[in-house]
Amino acid sequence: xxxxxxxxxxxxxxxxxxxxxxxxxxxxxxxxxxxxxxxxxxxxxxxxxxxxxxxxxxxxxxxxxxxxxxxxxxxxxxxxxxxxxxxxxxxxxxxxxxxxxxxxxxxxxxxxxxxxxxxxxxxxxxxxxxxxxxxxxxxxxxxxxxxxxxxxxxxxxxxxxxxxxxxxxxxxxxxxxxxxxxxxxxxxxxxxxxxxxxxxxxxxxxxxxxxxxxxxxxxxxxxxxxxxxxxxxxxxxxxxxxxxxxxxxxxxxxxxxxxxxxxxxxxxxxxxxxxxxxxxxxxxxxxxxxxxxxxxxxxxxxxxxxxxxxxxxxxxxxxxxxxxxxxxxxxxxxxxxxxxxxxxxxxxxxxxxxxxxxxxxxxxxxxxxxxxxxxxxxxxxxxxxxxxxxxxxxxxxxxxxxxxxxxxxxxxxxxxxxxxxxxxxxxxxxxxxxxxxxxxxxxxxxxxxxxxxxxxxxxxxxxxxxxxxxxxxxxxxxxxxxxxxxxxxxxxxxxxxxxxxxxxxxxxxxxxxxxxxxxxxxxxxxxxxx
Numbered sequence: 001x002x003x004x005x006x007x008x009x010x011x012x013x014x015x016x017x018x019x020x021x022x023x024x025x026x027x028x029x030x031x032x033x034x035x036x037x038x039x040x041x042x043x044x045x046x047x048x049x050x051x052x053x054x055x056x057x058x059x060x061x062x063x064x065x066x067x068x069x070x071x072x073x074x075x076x077x078x079x080x081x082x083x084x085x086x087x088x089x090x091x092x093x094x095x096x097x098x099x100x101x102x103x104x105x106x107x108x109x110x111x112x113x114x115x116x117x118x119x120x121x122x123x124x125x126x127x128x129x130x131x132x133x134x135x136x137x138x139x140x141x142x143x144x145x146x147x148x149x150x151x152x153x154x155x156x157x158x159x160x161x162x163x164x165x166x167x168x169x170x171x172x173x174x175x176x177x178x179x180x181x182x183x184x185x186x187x188x189x190x191x192x193x194x195x196x197x198x199x200x201x202x203x204x205x206x207x208x209x210x211x212x213x214x215x216x217x218x219x220x221x222x223x224x225x226x227x228x229x230x231x232x233x234x235x236x237x238x239x240x241x242x243x244x245x246x247x248x249x250x251x252x253x254x255x256x257x258x259x260x261x262x263x264x265x266x267x268x269x270x271x272x273x274x275x276x277x278x279x280x281x282x283x284x285x286x287x288x289x290x291x292x293x294x295x296x297x298x299x300x301x302x303x304x305x306x307x308x309x310x311x312x313x314x315x316x317x318x319x320x321x322x323x324x325x326x327x328x329x330x331x332x333x334x335x336x337x338x339x340x341x342x343x344x345x346x347x348x349x350x351x352x353x354x355x356x357x358x359x360x361x362x363x364x365x366x367x368x369x370x371x372x373x374x375x376x377x378x379x380x381x382x383x384x385x386x387x388x389x390x391x392x393x394x395x396x397x398x399x400x401x402x403x404x405x406x407x408x409x410x411x412x413x414x415x416x417x418x419x420x421x422x423x424x425x426x427x428x429x430x431x432x433x434x435x436x437x438x439x440x441x442x443x444x445x446x447x448x449x450x451x452x453x454x455x456x457x458x459x460x461x462x463x464x465x466x467x468x469x470x471x472x473x474x475x476x477x478x479x480x481x482x483x484x485x486x487x488x489x490x491x492x493x494x495x496x497x498x499x500x501x502x503x504x505x506x507x508x509x510x511x512x513x514x515x516x517x518x519x520x521x522x523x524x525x526x527x528x529x530x
Contacts, residue, residue, distance in 0.1 A: 177206025200224030235289025347478030
């Protein structure tokens with residue numbers, strides 16, 4: 001067997017299962033065990049550009065963590081950054097502001113390498129990154145994701161672009177776990193023709209090919225091989241460190257190493273990674289493994305629906321993970337959106353108040369209730385949230401299938417009519433609602449993962465399944481006279497819906513409402529600050 005280097009990335013890739021919640025004691029024990037095994041390279045974690053910081057230690061791998069660790073002398077540590085975290089949303093190039101936050105001038109000198117995870121098209125937007133990193137003595141690796149789907153001519157373009165950049169190694173990352181030996185042989189052939197620096201492989205085990213592919217890669221001159229303890233990693237997991245070390249005389253399975261493997265096997269019993277028939281089906285259909293990880297770990301998805309969901313996902317181009325693709329495939333029927341509600345008859349020329357669950361609503365509810373009575377507002381309540389006295393709510397709306405599922409027990413006791421995308425829900429969910437026909441209106445809804453908006457008289461198509469967007473669509477198409485909102489201020493820092501709600505408000509304000517929408521309570525959303 002040719003010489004190769006193992007790069008263990010357990011604490012980085014494994015974090016997809018435990019939200020990167022590895023405590024300092026475990027991290028230290030892991031480093032010492034890896035050191036004893038003679039593995040020299042460890043990727044401690046990600047450095048996400050996430051201001052909410054609601055994940056564990058190795059999601060951010062901050063300098064203060066790195067500097068407190070007792071890193072063995074024979075270990076070289078690194079971090080991974082997603083290119084998407086670096087690219088500015090509007091300028092479509094690396095944000096210098098983000099770079100300075102991730103790589104401050106005081107960055108820990110213990111960081112030996114950094115890996116940038118990129119899709120093909122992102123590689124060519126990284127010039128600012130390469131120029132910026134020149135001042136740091138850090139080795140840069142480029143990981144090309146979803147390598148099984150990349151054409152050889154595109155790989156040669158990447159090589160040509162990176163040839164004169166300060167890039168130490170180019171990695172083939174098998175994100176979908178769909179890489180075959182034939183495909184890898186062609187990729188390595190192309191690399192040897194256009195790339196004269198080192199090559200790496202990051203293998204996932206969807207098809208149980210991780211070990212076989214890695215050995216083939218080593219035999220064909222690939223120098224860097226990624227692995228994780230017990231294969232802990234996104235989806236079914238990765239090449240197992242304890243398997244690949246057996247193919248080299250350098251690495252050793254000492255007692256400390258066996259101890260840490262045993263510790264991670266306990267985590268495996270909790271989180272349940274590992275290949276199975278569903279991951280295999282997904283890999284063959286070019287479906288991102290995170291979809292399978294999500295349905296297997298979420299009790300809302302039923303086992304007898306797994307195969308049906310996978311088949312639906314394969315129709316919608318699911319090689320990149322988008323949680324809304326999963327919702328579409330699992331809970332909505334495919335095809336053209338439909339509904340039979342005449343929103344004009346219901347809402348035309350009405351002064352509407354849409355109420356959400358925010359704290360300011362509950363603080364000021366008496367004033368708002370009086371205001372409703374004086375102004376004779378038509379009140380739309382989101383979902384079944386008890387924000388005001390029920391007698392003041394004229395209509396309720398709900399479109400997110402998870403919310404509909406969680407509230408469905410209450411549907412049989414509804415005292416206020418509700419608007420739901422009834423005809424768009426799958427048959428199983430419709431049957432489970434136990435709702436009387438005269439207590440719901442059917443306004444169609446389509447979730448568009450491509451972030452497109454379409455507002456029609458009997459349906460809407462939105463990028464997010466949020467009730468506020470559904471209610472605003474209904475109000476616009478129903479030609480409401482005015483629209484007020486209250487109770488959209490109760491978000492905390494970790495609430496991922498806040499940005500989506502802000503986007504929805506901005507869209508409706510700019511496209512339809514101009515100065516017709518106002519807030520009755522204080523709000524964090526810029527689009528409502530008049």
